[in-house]
Amino acid sequence: MSGVEAARDPDRPGWLEAIRAQIAGAAAAPPAPAHEAQPAAGGHDLVGPHLLQGLRDRPLLLAVFFIAAYLAVDGGTAVFAVAPMYSTPWNPQAALALTLVATAGLRFVPAVFVAVLLAEVLVRNAPAGLGSALAALAVAIVYGAAGYVVQRFTRWTRAEVTLRDLSALVLIAFAASLAVALLAGLTHALAGTVSLRLLHIVSLQVVVGEALGLVVTAPALLLLVSGAWRIETDNTAGRGRLGRDLLLFGLGLTALLLAIFWWRPFDQFRMSYLMFVPMIVIATRHGLFGTAVAVPMVQVGLIVAVAVFRPRAATAFEYQMLTLALALTSMYLGLLSSERERAARRLAVRERELREQRNELNEIQRAAATAELSAALAHDLNQPLSAIGTYARAARLLAERDDADRATLFRTLDQIAGESTRAGNYVRRMRDFFRTGVMHCEEVGVEELVGRGRAHVRDRLERADILFEASIEAGLPRLRTDAVQVGAVLDNLLGNACDALAAAPRPRRIRVTAGRLAGAPAPTVRITVQDSGPGVAPELCPQLFKPLATSKPHGMGLGLALSRSIAERLGGGLSFDAAGSVTTFHLDLPTHEL
Amino acid sequence: MNSDQSVVDAAGSWVYVVEDDPSVRDSLSLLLQLRGFSTAAFDSAEAFLVADAIERPACVLADVRLPGMSGLDLQRKLTSQHAALPFVVMTAHGDVATARTALRDGAVDFLEKPIDEQDLMEAITVALRSDQEQVERARSRETVLSRMQRLTERELEVFERVTNGFHNREIAEEFGISQRTVEVHRARLMEKLQARRVADLFRLRFELDGSSANQASKSLS
Numbered sequence: 001m002s003g004v005e006a007a008r009d010p011d012r013p014g015w016l017e018a019i020r021a022q023i024a025g026a027a028a029a030p031p032a033p034a035h036e037a038q039p040a041a042g043g044h045d046l047v048g049p050h051l052l053q054g055l056r057d058r059p060l061l062l063a064v065f066f067i068a069a070y071l072a073v074d075g076g077t078a079v080f081a082v083a084p085m086y087s088t089p090w091n092p093q094a095a096l097a098l099t100l101v102a103t104a105g106l107r108f109v110p111a112v113f114v115a116v117l118l119a120e121v122l123v124r125n126a127p128a129g130l131g132s133a134l135a136a137l138a139v140a141i142v143y144g145a146a147g148y149v150v151q152r153f154t155r156w157t158r159a160e161v162t163l164r165d166l167s168a169l170v171l172i173a174f175a176a177s178l179a180v181a182l183l184a185g186l187t188h189a190l191a192g193t194v195s196l197r198l199l200h201i202v203s204l205q206v207v208v209g210e211a212l213g214l215v216v217t218a219p220a221l222l223l224l225v226s227g228a229w230r231i232e233t234d235n236t237a238g239r240g241r242l243g244r245d246l247l248l249f250g251l252g253l254t255a256l257l258l259a260i261f262w263w264r265p266f267d268q269f270r271m272s273y274l275m276f277v278p279m280i281v282i283a284t285r286h287g288l289f290g291t292a293v294a295v296p297m298v299q300v301g302l303i304v305a306v307a308v309f310r311p312r313a314a315t316a317f318e319y320q321m322l323t324l325a326l327a328l329t330s331m332y333l334g335l336l337s338s339e340r341e342r343a344a345r346r347l348a349v350r351e352r353e354l355r356e357q358r359n360e361l362n363e364i365q366r367a368a369a370t371a372e373l374s375a376a377l378a379h380d381l382n383q384p385l386s387a388i389g390t391y392a393r394a395a396r397l398l399a400e401r402d403d404a405d406r407a408t409l410f411r412t413l414d415q416i417a418g419e420s421t422r423a424g425n426y427v428r429r430m431r432d433f434f435r436t437g438v439m440h441c442e443e444v445g446v447e448e449l450v451g452r453g454r455a456h457v458r459d460r461l462e463r464a465d466i467l468f469e470a471s472i473e474a475g476l477p478r479l480r481t482d483a484v485q486v487g488a489v490l491d492n493l494l495g496n497a498c499d500a501l502a503a504a505p506r507p508r509r510i511r512v513t514a515g516r517l518a519g520a521p522a523p524t525v526r527i528t529v530q531d532s533g534p535g536v537a538p539e540l541c542p543q544l545f546k547p548l549a550t551s552k553p554h555g556m557g558l559g560l561a562l563s564r565s566i567a568e569r570l571g572g573g574l575s576f577d578a579a580g581s582v583t584t585f586h587l588d589l590p591t592h593e594l
Numbered sequence: 595m596n597s598d599q600s601v602v603d604a605a606g607s608w609v610y611v612v613e614d615d616p617s618v619r620d621s622l623s624l625l626l627q628l629r630g631f632s633t634a635a636f637d638s639a640e641a642f643l644v645a646d647a648i649e650r651p652a653c654v655l656a657d658v659r660l661p662g663m664s665g666l667d668l669q670r671k672l673t674s675q676h677a678a679l680p681f682v683v684m685t686a687h688g689d690v691a692t693a694r695t696a697l698r699d700g701a702v703d704f705l706e707k708p709i710d711e712q713d714l715m716e717a718i719t720v721a722l723r724s725d726q727e728q729v730e731r732a733r734s735r736e737t738v739l740s741r742m743q744r745l746t747e748r749e750l751e752v753f754e755r756v757t758n759g760f761h762n763r764e765i766a767e768e769f770g771i772s773q774r775t776v777e778v779h780r781a782r783l784m785e786k787l788q789a790r791r792v793a794d795l796f797r798l799r800f801e802l803d804g805s806s807a808n809q810a811s812k813s814l815s
Contacts, residue, residue, distance in 0.1 A: 383707065387617035387618045387621045389708045389710075394625040397628040397629070
């Protein structure tokens with residue numbers, strides 16, 4: 001079906017919307033095959049300029065705005081301009097041009113050309129001739145190509161920036177700078193303003209100045225203008241405190257610069273390496289975006305300081321190199337910090353999802369076990385109820401007869417009574433199963449209890465190759481308690497131990513010890529169950545005895561919560577020994593000795 | 595519905611109760627006997643299968659869950675062995691899947707325990723009526739077959755051709771005999787089959803074909 005047909009079809013508005021969205025998406029963000037899919041970034045508008053929202057639909061206004069900014073920046077940074085090629089230590093206007101093309105498209109290359117030409121003529125006093133125009137055209141093409149490559153092959157304007165994207169931007173910056181420097185050098189050499197011998201020296205300054213301008217300014221501009229900074233700040237450690245920290249950083253930077261250039265306890269240039277310290281703080285706390293904003297602040301501060309204090313010890317070029325090293329180091333550090341933070345966050349989300357899934361599964365299994373159990377109970381109850389109903393109908397028929405067979409009638413009535421007893425027995429058995437009713441106290445030896453517990457997990461012990469050690473103090477009194485309930489608690493503890501050991505390294509060991517508990521108010525026997533498993537996670541300890549805390553549903557297996565309530569109802573207690581080096585549970589039971 | 599109103603003659607009808615729970619089995623047998631049915635009770639599907647003779651008309655009232663062979667298996671086995679003996683299944687589990695399987699395999703009804711007497715009587719009545727019809731059909735087919743036995747080979751052939759829609763002339767040509775002879779054969783076979791019109795022949799043919807597709811009556815004694 002064609003788009004026109006779909007548009008006419010009132011039943012299919014969804015198709016049209018979908019195709020419109022696809023068209024818009026394709027225009028704003030051409031596919032970058034090497035990139036992995038963007039992970040959930042909280043519904044931000046990833047594509048399209050953010051700061052340029054208002055200018056987006058007015059290309060002419062945007063172009064004028066750009067040219068004005070370009071000229072202002074070029075004029076403002078024209079300190080230490082080295083004649084005759086007018087090479088400055090920092091060319092942020094290159095970053096402006098690159099950002100414009102990367103976010104607004106190749107159609108703005110003419111605007112870049114106009115800006116470069118005007119800057120040459122107005123700021124640098126170049127002759128307004130064909131030579132300048134050709135040079136400006138060449139530079140505009142280089143910036144345009146750089147911007148296109150950034151937009152097309154990196155994720156700076158649309159997604160989380162990776163190591164690859166940062167390296168790509170640095171490479172693009174150096175390549176563009178090299179090209180611009182060569183063009184500038186060639187133009188001047190052809191015009192005869194520089195000798196060919198000096199060419200390489202002057203060009204190196206141009207290269208570094210251009211590259212520095214791009215490396216220092218382009219990251220922040222790209223992120224801000226495209227709106228991608230929201231993605232970056234989403235996942236940083238100091239999220240929400242970026243403004244405050246940048247203010248503090250600015251104050252610290254000013255103090256540091258004053259100390260280095262004004263107070264000057266040592267040589268200024270060597271002192272300058274101190275500026276790595278606040279950069280590292282910002283990079284680790286605020287990741288790539290924080291660093292991207294902080295680096296231009298350092299650059300401005302340094303230029304102002306150098307311009308004001310005019311240090312003798314070093315040339316502007318040396319400070320350029322310093323800033324370049326500082327910018328690159330902190331940018332990579334910030335990126336790694338961002339990635340680490342993102343990875344941690346993703347891991348946390350994944351873990352939470354897994355935990356939720358596991359809990360859901362537990363609930364389902366619990367529900368299934370309950371459903372199965374109630375079905376079994378319903379069956380057992382239905383049989384006597386069915387018999388009672390049928391006998392009652394039969395009894396009525398018998399009684400209605402004139403020649404009533406009294407013997408059969410009585411037998412039938414007896415059957416009804418018998419069936420009701422049977423139903424009652426089922427109900428009692430069910431209640432006993434759930435252990436909500438009375439206890440059945442009997443005398444039982446501790447060895448016997450431990451032996452039964454071991455027998456219940458024998459298969460599991462063998463399968464998982466677990467050593468079972470039991471040491472029971474001689475001469476322990478027999479317990480007067482509900483052996484079934486104590487058995488259930490012991491089974492639960494041993495089952496948990498087996499679960500914990502299933503994935504533990506060999507030798508796997510379960511140790512059960514029993515003895516009198518010294519210092520208890522009443523004579524008490526303590527049965528201790530230990531396993532050589534990985535132990536209970538500290539954060540789980542407080543919830544250990546809460547209902548539904550178990551992660552291992554085994555049919556109707558009793559959780560630790562139920563086990564503890566059983567132990568307490570029997571006059572004893574169940575506790576977890578957090579101090580032990582191995583997982584240790586204590587089951588305390590009163591001996592009722594006189 | 596009351597059993598007194600049913601068209602089924604309870605006195606001559608058999609209900610075979612297959613149920614492992616002794617009380618349920620005993621109570622059902624007692625109630626059905628009081629309602630006038632003849633009953634025989636079995637505690638497993640296997641016990642029922644080795645039972646000597648099955649009286650007809652009859653139906654089976656079986657629990658789904660039995661030790662060993664299940665009620666549903668018994669139902670399937672009976673369908674192949676015993677002439678589609680009508681089957682009523684019971685269960686103490688209100689289990690939709692089991693009910694569907696039973697009904698798909700041809701059970702007359704599916705009763706949930708505790709069993710409502712009215713439901714039980716209705717199910718038994720429907721089952722027995724269906725078996726009675728089967729018995730009657732089988733009986734009438736036997737009557738027809740015994741009459742057919744009196745036909746000569748040629749008369750049988752003529753019967754087959756006539757009920758296939760051939761004219762006397764065509765039959766005469768096929769067998770190389772005169773039309774007059776065919777007419778004689780026809781008159782004789784109609785007399786032997788107690789058919790007054792040709793339409794009666796078609797009805798007989800239909801009855802034979804209809805029940806010969808159903809192998810059921812063969813195992814009837």
